[in-house]
Amino acid sequence: MASAPIATRKKRINVRATSREAKLIRIGAKLRGVNMTEFILSSASKEAEQMLADQRHFEISAEAWKEFTAALDRPARIKPRLQRLFAEPSVLDR
Secondary structure, three states: OOOOOOOOOOOOOOOOOHHHHHHHHHHHHHOOOHHHHHHHHHHHHHHHHHHHHHHHOOOOOOOHHHHHHHHHHHOOOOHHHHHOOOOOOOOOOO
């Protein structure tokens, strides 16, 4: 099975680190068997992917899901204060 082609890296990212951070990164890269660039990019990419996934996906208990769907299924109620608020011109319209 052929592996996917590796994209050529063209963008440069400059970072500053403390001596302690640089040492930790160097040790982590060595233990993983990769260079510092690969270690940093891999770690940062995984963190970014997780952050993005957290924005789109969440898990709740079965009980919380029941409460959530019950709230969605309830008929809408008119809230006088919200009705007045939405009747006012937007601050962007003023």
